[in-house]
Amino acid sequence: MKANALVYSENELGKIDGKVANGLVRYSEKYQIDGIIDSTKAGLDAGEYLDGTKNGVQIYSGVDDAIENLGYVPEYFIYGIAPLASFLDKKQRAIIFYAMKKGMNIVNGLPEFFTEDEEFMKKAGEYGVQIYDIRKAPQRKDLHNFSGRINEVDTPVIAVLGTDCAVGKRTTAVNLVAALKQQGINAAFIATGQTGLLQGSKYGIAIDVLSSGFATGEVENAIMQSYENDHPDIIVVEGQGALSHPAFTSSSAIVRGAMPDAIILQHPPRRIKHCDYPDIPMPTLESEIELIETFSKSNVIAITLNHEDMTDDEVENTIVEYEYKYELPTTDVLKYGCAKLVEKLFEVFPELLKSRSVIWQPQELK
Amino acid sequence: MKANALVYSENELGKIDGKVANGLVRYSEKYQIDGIIDSTKAGLDAGEYLDGTKNGVQIYSGVDDAIENLGYVPEYFIYGIAPLASFLDKKQRAIIFYAMKKGMNIVNGLPEFFTEDEEFMKKAGEYGVQIYDIRKAPQRKDLHNFSGRINEVDTPVIAVLGTDCAVGKRTTAVNLVAALKQQGINAAFIATGQTGLLQGSKYGIAIDVLSSGFATGEVENAIMQSYENDHPDIIVVEGQGALSHPAFTSSSAIVRGAMPDAIILQHPPRRIKHCDYPDIPMPTLESEIELIETFSKSNVIAITLNHEDMTDDEVENTIVEYEYKYELPTTDVLKYGCAKLVEKLFEVFPELLKSRSVIWQPQELK
Numbered sequence: 001m002k003a004n005a006l007v008y009s010e011n012e013l014g015k016i017d018g019k020v021a022n023g024l025v026r027y028s029e030k031y032q033i034d035g036i037i038d039s040t041k042a043g044l045d046a047g048e049y050l051d052g053t054k055n056g057v058q059i060y061s062g063v064d065d066a067i068e069n070l071g072y073v074p075e076y077f078i079y080g081i082a083p084l085a086s087f088l089d090k091k092q093r094a095i096i097f098y099a100m101k102k103g104m105n106i107v108n109g110l111p112e113f114f115t116e117d118e119e120f121m122k123k124a125g126e127y128g129v130q131i132y133d134i135r136k137a138p139q140r141k142d143l144h145n146f147s148g149r150i151n152e153v154d155t156p157v158i159a160v161l162g163t164d165c166a167v168g169k170r171t172t173a174v175n176l177v178a179a180l181k182q183q184g185i186n187a188a189f190i191a192t193g194q195t196g197l198l199q200g201s202k203y204g205i206a207i208d209v210l211s212s213g214f215a216t217g218e219v220e221n222a223i224m225q226s227y228e229n230d231h232p233d234i235i236v237v238e239g240q241g242a243l244s245h246p247a248f249t250s251s252s253a254i255v256r257g258a259m260p261d262a263i264i265l266q267h268p269p270r271r272i273k274h275c276d277y278p279d280i281p282m283p284t285l286e287s288e289i290e291l292i293e294t295f296s297k298s299n300v301i302a303i304t305l306n307h308e309d310m311t312d313d314e315v316e317n318t319i320v321e322y323e324y325k326y327e328l329p330t331t332d333v334l335k336y337g338c339a340k341l342v343e344k345l346f347e348v349f350p351e352l353l354k355s356r357s358v359i360w361q362p363q364e365l366k
Numbered sequence: 367m368k369a370n371a372l373v374y375s376e377n378e379l380g381k382i383d384g385k386v387a388n389g390l391v392r393y394s395e396k397y398q399i400d401g402i403i404d405s406t407k408a409g410l411d412a413g414e415y416l417d418g419t420k421n422g423v424q425i426y427s428g429v430d431d432a433i434e435n436l437g438y439v440p441e442y443f444i445y446g447i448a449p450l451a452s453f454l455d456k457k458q459r460a461i462i463f464y465a466m467k468k469g470m471n472i473v474n475g476l477p478e479f480f481t482e483d484e485e486f487m488k489k490a491g492e493y494g495v496q497i498y499d500i501r502k503a504p505q506r507k508d509l510h511n512f513s514g515r516i517n518e519v520d521t522p523v524i525a526v527l528g529t530d531c532a533v534g535k536r537t538t539a540v541n542l543v544a545a546l547k548q549q550g551i552n553a554a555f556i557a558t559g560q561t562g563l564l565q566g567s568k569y570g571i572a573i574d575v576l577s578s579g580f581a582t583g584e585v586e587n588a589i590m591q592s593y594e595n596d597h598p599d600i601i602v603v604e605g606q607g608a609l610s611h612p613a614f615t616s617s618s619a620i621v622r623g624a625m626p627d628a629i630i631l632q633h634p635p636r637r638i639k640h641c642d643y644p645d646i647p648m649p650t651l652e653s654e655i656e657l658i659e660t661f662s663k664s665n666v667i668a669i670t671l672n673h674e675d676m677t678d679d680e681v682e683n684t685i686v687e688y689e690y691k692y693e694l695p696t697t698d699v700l701k702y703g704c705a706k707l708v709e710k711l712f713e714v715f716p717e718l719l720k721s722r723s724v725i726w727q728p729q730e731l732k
Contacts, residue, residue, distance in 0.1 A: 087507070111506075111577075111579065112506070137577075140477075140478070141453070145613065146612060146613035146614075148612065148613075148643055148645055148646055151645075207578065208577060208578045208579045209577045209579070210577060210578070211477075211503075211574060211575045211576060211577055212573065212574045212575075212576070212578070212581060212606075212614055212615045212616045212619065213477065213574045213575070213613075213614065215578060215615060216612070216613050216614065216615060217613065240578075243661075245622070246512060246514065246582070246622055246625075247511065247512035247514075247579075247582050247583065247622065248512075248578055248579065248582065248622075249578045249581060249582060249615050249618040249619045249622060250578045252615040252618035253578065253615045256611070256612055256613065256615060259612075277512075277514055279514055279517075280514055290660060291660055291661060294656060294657055294660040294661070295609075295657060295660070295661060
């Protein structure tokens with residue numbers, strides 16, 4: 001039974017800084033998303049607003065509006081905005097205080113920890129609610145150094161990397177895992193960021209709050225847990241940022257900790273500058289592929305598109321162009337699904353064919 | 367006036383895990399090193415033991431031996447061992463407690479923070495001494511996100527990277543800065559690890575305790591501080607680990623935060639496996655150079671050797687071999703100094719010639 005939750009994403013739903021909310025509208029295993037708070041889109045259906053298909057997640061103008069329309073107070077209030085700014089301002093804090101006052105527990109994916117904030121803890125005590133800082137790193141004694149055990153994993157490990165932050169890596173990875181499961185394949189998803197964890201990923205760690213010494217070890221450990229507990233047929237690891245990104249090194253830690261056997265690269269063809277860094281141009285696909293392959297000693301086996309600022313025609317033309325230019329299957333999983341990716345994985349890892357569900361297996365083996 | 371200090375390095379002086387002590391014996395701007403504690407080498411001169419030349423730093427068998435011979439209690443006790451293990455054991459803790467009991471303030475470069483340890487803080491209170499966790503990261507509110515300001519730096523920035531941990535990157539960088547200063551060039555050193563900070567580096571940060579989100583920003587900030595405050599002619603940044611290292615991603619953060627214009631690569635030709643990871647082979651120089659140049663978009667301009675397990679002949683032969691094979695000046699700065707590196711820097715950055723001290727400048731300009 002999923003816990004009911006409201007997701008706060010004022011002014012940001014569908015935008016880059018609203019990526020936590022966008023992700024939860026699309027996929028949520030842990031929480032039942034009762035509604036989104038974004039007064040600029042109040043009254044709309046969040047699924048329809050994001051992807052053109054209604055999914056019953058209503059957008060509300062505020063906490064009161066949501067509670068009044070739902071007829072009850074959801075158990076959780078998820079702060080669904082991920083800004084670059086280090087700290088929330090007074091107005092943003094006041095909104096969370098109000099949610100607590102209404103009796104909602106707070107789920108916070110920011111690197112600013114509310115449980116270390118006196119005012120937040122005082123309010124939580126006052127209103128009898130809990131605060132969950134989901135991005136807070138485990139205590140040092142519970143963290144893992146890199147051990148090299150990842151070398152023992154004989155299951156294909158795929159990393160979905162990208163050319164920038166907030167570009168759809170997690171969305172592609174989650175969709176790919178679902179598509180593989182539909183084929184009867186036991187595919188595991190390893191989250192490396194707050195949204196994947198909020199969506200209910202069984203294994204993973206918010207890597208960007210870990211220090212360099214533990215980041216690789218924690219990625220390795222999450223994969224080892226999945227590998228040892230669930231014996232998956234394939235492991236799909238969510239990437240972070242970009243390996244070439246000037247500001248973030250999470251991708252390095254993911255590549256080193258996961259030692260992927262193959263890489264899928266997510267790219268927004270129309271993005272000119274890095275998100276949050278308007279002075280720094282995006283890398284080219286060529287240079288990112290070269291960098292990834294040199295750094296990881298693995299191959300990029302497919303390209304997935306983020307269609308921001310693109311018409312349907314442009315997406316289709318870009319797919320044709322990239323497939324010709326890079327000789328790699330190219331798709332937009334939100335528009336066209338994951339068939340090309342699954343097919344490519346069967347080609348690169350033919351042992352996966354044997355893992356397909358028994359319903360199809362006899363036919364395949366004829 | 368430097369503060370007096372004893373450096374604890376039991377059984378590890380001259381070894382990899384004793385690298386903090388090794389560094390402080392060789393160079394110390396902040397502390398007057400009164401002695402080293404390592405009972406396995408008691409009675410020897412640390413400079414002679416390490417590099418064949420006496421420097422008056424005596425090795426003692428223990429705290430009592432040191433105090434008795436010195437005739438006073440040094441102000442500071444520096445814990446000079448850097449193990450991979452996450453926490454000190456009881457015996458190691460007891461030694462530090464004893465140093466406190468004797469009245470010494472504790473300087474701790476471990477990622478295990480004594481100031482967050484109840485027993486340590488209780489003892490410190492009891493004995494009236496201070497504890498300094500020099501690797502403890504600044505508070506989140508004082509940390510810097512990457513800003514891109516590094517792009518404004520028009521001074522050459524050099525990174526000394528390596529093919530492994532504990533390979534001599536800092537030693538080469540510190541020696542290079544000293545050699546440049548001898549030429550009258552205002553060279554700045556940016557520390558990125560505990561030893562550089564303990565040695566008294568004016569700018570720097572212990573990068574391995576910083577989270578991915580701040581590591582690049584703090585490297586950038588340290589360089590910007592140096593650049594803006596001291597207007598150096600050249601900035602030399604200490605590397606950490608190795609860009610190819612399976613476990614650590616500090617190098618990624620240093621390359622991204624520093625955006626070096628050129629790279630010097632430190633390498634131990636006789637090391638077969640990564641230090642602390644005996645199952646993982648060392649990278650080849652070829653692959654590391656390719657990786658560094660692809661990742662940084664800068665060039666490796668020189669190779670510096672760590673002569674561990676090498677005879678003098680072997681070092682000389684390797685220098686000849688590498689200079690032929692890689693067409694890069696190659697040296698061992700502990701044996702042969704930094705002349706080749708300085709010469710190469712003048713070639714790559716001819717503007718440095720103008721910064722040479724006025725004593726030589728007129729002759730140069732003839």
